Amino acid sequence: MGSNWSSPAIEYPIRLSKSILGTIGRKRKRDEESDDEVDPMINEAMHTPKRKMLVTTAHYIYQTLFKEGINSDVTVVALGKEWKLHKVYLAQSPYFNSMFSGSWKESMESHVNIQIEDPNINLDALFVVLGSLYRDEFVLKPAEVVPVLAAATLFQLDGIITECIEIMKDSTNVQTVVSYYNTSCQYGVPLVKEACLNWLKVNLLSNMMDFPKKLRDISPSLMSLLVGSPDLFVMQTEFSVYIMLKFWLFLQLHPTWEGNFSDGLPEAQKYFQSRKGQEAFLDSSAGELYRKAFGKLRLPHLVNHHIDLEVIHSDNIIPSRWLGPVIEQQWYQMLRIDQGVDKGHQKDEFYSILQVVAGLKLPFPFSRRPKEVSSAEFLEESLRCGRTILTEGHHCWRWTGFNFGLDVIMNLTNRKLKIRRNHRADCTALLSHQPSRHLLIRVTIASLDGQLQVVSSQKTDVISLSLGQGEEFKVVQLDYKLKFPLLLSFNFLVVVSSKLGFPGSSGVEAVVTPEPSS
Template sequence: MGLLNSRVLRSGDSSLVEPQPEATAGPSGQSGSRKRKLSNSVNLGPSPDIHGPQNQGFSLHQVLNYIYRKRVKISSNYAYENLFLNGNDSDIKICALGRTWCLHKVFLCHSGYFANILKGIWKESRNGVIRLLIRNEDIDTRSLHFVFGSLYTDENLSLTPLEVPRVLAAACLLRVDRVIRQCEEIMKTTINRNTACSYYLAAETYRLKAVKTECFQWLLHNLMVHPSVALYKAVDLKLMYLLTSSSHLLVMQKEIDVYTTLKTWMFLYLNPCWNGTMKELLDHTNNWLYTYMGYIDNISFLESEEGLIFQPVFKKLRFQHIICDLASTSVLERDRLIPAEWLSPIYKHQWLTLLRAQEYGTIGPQTINEEELEQNTMRCGKRIPRDGRYTWKWSAGRLCFPLRVTFTSHGVILRQRHQECDGSSCQNHIRNVVFRITLVCFDSNEKITFIKTTGYKILTFEFNEEQIVMKLDAEVLTFPLYIFGNFLFLNLGNAENK
């Protein structure tokens, strides 16, 4: 959507300039004929014989001459400590980002990138230096050092979660598959509020689809359930748009609270140096909105130069905010407050018709349309602190929510309610509702330990009728437990004709 480009470069981008051989003699001091002979006798492709548990006493000179014919093996520890860290008997130098590594061709060939170079322009060359101009800002000397070192050992080197995105960038550039797999496994097991966003961007950039999906799911589950300053700071504009647009976002309280979350996030977006607790952030944001940018709730802000960038994220929820707060105003007044080009006719129709449904009975949807559900369902959520019986209704300002929800350890019950009706009209009032109820439990690390959902279903309710929509008799529940709902009360399929 052209919202913001990620700081990391796409894997298909030119992040590294093709190296050119230096016009200097190789550091080994061997004659040209000797080097050609070695070149012909040594297979420069990756070989498992390089790393082994025995014969640590061989010099690199012996290894390079007999490694394939004699099958001499050296241990990973010896290769890493003496050859990589100390640079003993180096026969090639890599210069990048202002640093020089004294390395060895036979180990560099474990990198798909260097294997092509050494088999090509370097095969008959006497040059001993490769200079790399790296354009990817996510690659630094530390990540390059890690990837170079991994070529000298069979074991995975120690890597912290916060280092993973940069190491992944370097490993993808140099095409070291083993390190890419190591990064992928670490990412899958260490997704949290400090890593979810950086992992998501890295996985998107370097096409790790499984990791990207898991990060997005984690964010959908935790953005509103477990908010934090660090998490909000890490979410960029494009990602926030995708999250708030998803029907799978676990919304705490009600749909309009997503708008409040967005305003809090926007404050951090415009003030990235702010630090404090989540409670302080909420208080500070409210003061900031009223004093510095009190007009944020006006359409004029989102159409200004400063607010234009936020319009794709805010426009749908801004519409809901006006609808809920001005439910008693005329349709003409609400239409005047919302630019027509902001919303699809179907989306706008749902909310305006739902207001009219408070006064006039409507049957509701007859079929389940998944596309409409994904784009237009009302999202609600509630925290259940301990075992017991809980009954509530989700309301949004003056907007009536036509169902009452009851939770017990035996199940979830929905009951139709109506604010204004009398005798005969109440008895005859029938409503169809499309809904999805989801129960979720989290552990102390904010990972889901239990989840159960009804999937999308359609039920017909008569006035004051209640129906059990989820049974829990056989489930072992832990608390606190969260219950989330997606609801569609109106048939939007013919909205354009109404």
């Protein structure tokens, strides 16, 4: 009986398989015969691979272990929140590794309280930083980077700190620069500090003035660094630095004032001039905090125009004893140049021979050739001025009155920047008639992106020039990478200042204004 049932049971599947194979064979022939009838777009769609993301191990670990806390062996409590975590993952942090592997009492406990004193650290930052121990990537917005950097610094996570540094460098702009700078000082991040300083040196006078609230946030110590920098991009002339400082000081003293620069500058001038008859503001107790920043002004380059000097005097911010020695020094140098004794480039040969051969000590110093000036002296003493060039084309401008009768015309055409000593007879300005005038010049050029970060730049060496009347010299050929608009920053030096030493002088340094004691 068993044999009677076994044969059909075996044969049926076989017959069925043959039938199926025959059917498939016939269908394949029909499909092959009708391939030409299939729509090409459908055919392409049928043969295009579809990429689908499966649940990866990293995602599973993050979701299951970190977010859900499955199989947790330690509870971390911080800022009033509990995290069910795992010591094996937390050990990636030197902070937790030393806690769990050393002689600390927490090494044997399953409940750890972390006291967080840093106000920059919030719950969102803790979530990002602790979660990063369970995954190989994370998403971070620039608006969140400061709290995350603070938390990563607490837990000593170098990888997170490095990523925060890159984000901060990439997102330095007018809204973030002061906050990033203060953060870099607090947590010891020199790369971010340098990036912020470089951004501010370029934009302080050219763009920061349009954002009074952000200008107000600059601390006196940071402002002192910027004003004293030889790399500060000064738009127009040094007097612009004084105007900026006056507006900044007004903002510091009026923390609730709101408005723009064009409205604020008259308000600032009205406020300071209302103190007429009182002591200079920087001599007052309220001005003590700001003396260092104003002490970085290059005063010898602020007293070369009578209108500028009248404004400074009427504002009554800078003490007259700061200005007196500077004006005395400038008058002395002007007399020497006017009488042909000082050509801005060489020593008086007769007195030099007496000094060297006879060993005589004369009562006043001699001006040196600009090319003999050290790099440090040039950067410290040079006049800073600048210009914004919006579009490519022909641009020409003139700077007068800043170099004792040296009238210069700058010309930018076909990406060539030239300097010419102007000596036209119909010019109303007093011009030096010396056959040759000598000067040192350095030019820095920058083009910016939408965040006002420098995307390309070019800087010349310090160039020593000797210009005859009407003579022109090509300073630099602009690099093709520079895109308009451009910021041009110049450092000029014609007369080398020195300590006052002529008879009757007070002996006060004219180049570096002394910071008066309180």
